[in-house]
Amino acid sequence: MAERGRRTVRDLRRGNRASLLRHLYFEGPLSRQELGRDTGLSAGSISNVVGELIADGMVEEAGAVESDGGRPRILLQVSATFGYVVGVDVGETRVRVELFDLALTELASADLPLSDSGHDVDHVVRLALAGIESVVREAGIDDHEVLGVGIGVPGIVEQGSEVPGEGHGIVVHGQTIGWDAVPLGRLLRAGTELPLYIDNGAKTLGQAEMWFGGGRGSGNVVIALIGSGVGAAVVADGSPYHGASSSAGEWGHTTLQVGGRVCRCGSRGCLEAYVGAEALLGRWAGVPEGASEENALAALLAAADHDPEAAALLAEAAEYLGAGIADLINLFNPQRIVIGGWAGLLLGPRLLPAVREVAAAYALRHPCAQTSIELGRLGADAVTVGAATLPLAHFLDTGGERVVRVPAARDGGADRAGGSGAAGDRAERPGPLRNRVARAVR
Template sequence: MLTARLTSRDVRRVNRSTVLHAIYRAGAISRLQLSQSCGLSVATVTNVVTELLAEGILLEAGLEASDGGRPRVLLRLNREYGYFLGVEIGETDVVVEIFDLTLRNLRTAHFFLYGEENHPQKAVQYVIEGVTSLLTALAIPAEKVLGMGLGVPGLVDHADNDAVLAPAWHWQRVPLKALIGQSLRIPLFLDNGAKTMALAEMHKREAVTRDETMIVLNLGTGVGAGIIYEGTLYRGKTNSAGEWGHTVVALDGAPCRCGHRGCLEAYIGATAIIRRFRESASSSLLSSAEDEMQALTAILAAAQHGDGAAIEVLHDTAHYLGAGLANLVNLFNPQYMILGGWVGTLLGPYLLSQVRQCVARYALAAPFEATQILVSQLGKDAGSIGAALLAHESFLTSDIPTNDTQQSISLATL
């Protein structure tokens, strides 16, 4: 089998990426520590660091105390070198966040999406408005933006210019990247929202190693999963892995938005939970609710105050959710399963004990014992954080810059 030979430029790029990742993880680190953690010679590290200091990507950040020797200079990323944008286009809202080079969140723009507004043009409009308002508020020049990631509903076909397929929204191969690119000439990265959430959780949990598997559940109006398999995001052949909400839990059961029947989403999605409650109780409890989040919050509050109908509906939700999680336990044998998304973070603390009992009932004993079921601590920002990671990782692994590779960025109105 033929193996491509690495050029000297390839080696420099790999060394540069290795050093940048190590400094990002450490926060502040000396050249000697870099050499030890990266497995590179001190001379190689010195050459890479010299280039990064000259480019302004790194800064010297004081001295590290030593045991009798000369104090060592610490290095850190220059937070103001450049910025990343993370966007989550969800079922009910659009969130745009801006991060510095260390992925510290600086500011958020939030737009609510109502049912009639879930068309591509509206989503693009909100993204552009969010980016413009954030850069203006923080007085950040557009050319300092290094990239933007987007978490989107449905499937993203990377083989077809990142076309977005979201049947529930009637999006058929929407060229979202091209639409945004008409107004923002900036490196753009798209992926399914459940996958970006999984990246955010993996980033938070540094203990997730190459030997571990983690599944992040995006529970909202829709239902999906992001699968981290042995430390890497698992995508499948067509990037559609993780459509867990459309696994069947009841043959010829409740109708689902996808057009089939009996899908898990038709039992644990926000719309399904609210529908069951309306069918079993007086709708007066939800009369003042303006959207699904308010309605589900009201149901949770009613259950916590002893309302029988609310308790029963949430118990049924835990039952179906537990069965769905048990299937994942048996299939993937994960170390972690994280309940995320706005429904997961809202109902998770209340349902967690019941869900664990249901998973234990349906999963095989050995893999269940090896699985921790947790509620996400990232809240609603998980999708946008994960989206920003798409762009951030591209920067950390990017090629060595040349004088003519400066990316021009312009902002224009739609």
């Protein structure tokens, strides 16, 4: 038996596979020589591990480049079609489901409105399962090609001490949507055998922005999600900060005004009660009748050019948001603060100059001068993309190990619901995420 804490040959092999797979995924295509230079592994180790990864179908050749006087060097990349991942965003008004290949090219999608049932747990579970089934069917792939399903939810997510991907021990506390210790992992497991990964939606957004968007290249970042509500993902020294019970990042429920407006969480004076889309629209008399929250917020922005009430409301929101960002600067000393979420991206172009000005007025000068405040780069569906990175991260971190499937307990819990009528319209299929980000940054 190996001594406790001592790495075995299997551990070393798995670590080498993970190191090369991650490096190829984020920095590829690369040659074997570049992999050796960047990872510090010997030429023999590179040759052995790359040979394994190619034989397993995880890595493929991607052309060649000229070398200095020698034979052309073969470039390698992670095979986009080795497997597929699903991302699910349990949002405020809908459940959004997308299926991606490993290059995060969207292959299928479904939009499932929450309708009058709101966040009734059984209703949300049925929609999520219907959406997962729909996108797998639409993409024309087999269930066994799916590496896993990532799900972003509002609230605090307790992961438990289970096997990754199993799902049974995951519990969600979503105070603002009426979820109290909901065993979401177990309920979803009753309807699917696919590996399940669940986390807070702001944290999945944060991972997406760190991997591909506004946080890439920085180790200390706060990614803010502004939608109907408000949340944040805190990244310190390159690692997400979860806190003692995974509740870190509930920035929307920090108090900006003692005894202030009532928040959805039941407290008073929370940041969310001043800058969340639901709170903003609740204080505007001009909301168009029957408009969705997204359309109503767009109408508020348009009205601000001629409606003093709308303009004042947005000015107040910018001041509270700037003050909230100043708190983040003083507490965490980040290099960047990235504002995302559908409402954050909608409000950002108009409010960002005022937000920066207010943040500078409230924050300590020295850390504020070192912090940039930017908009997210991945669009309004970044939570879904981030959710898909949960199973992808497990795949990369384990060197490509597949999770052992757990049979769905179909005789208890949620049914496999939905059918063909539950899926939303097929979205236009964009190119790989990395290419879309590159175009956006240009």
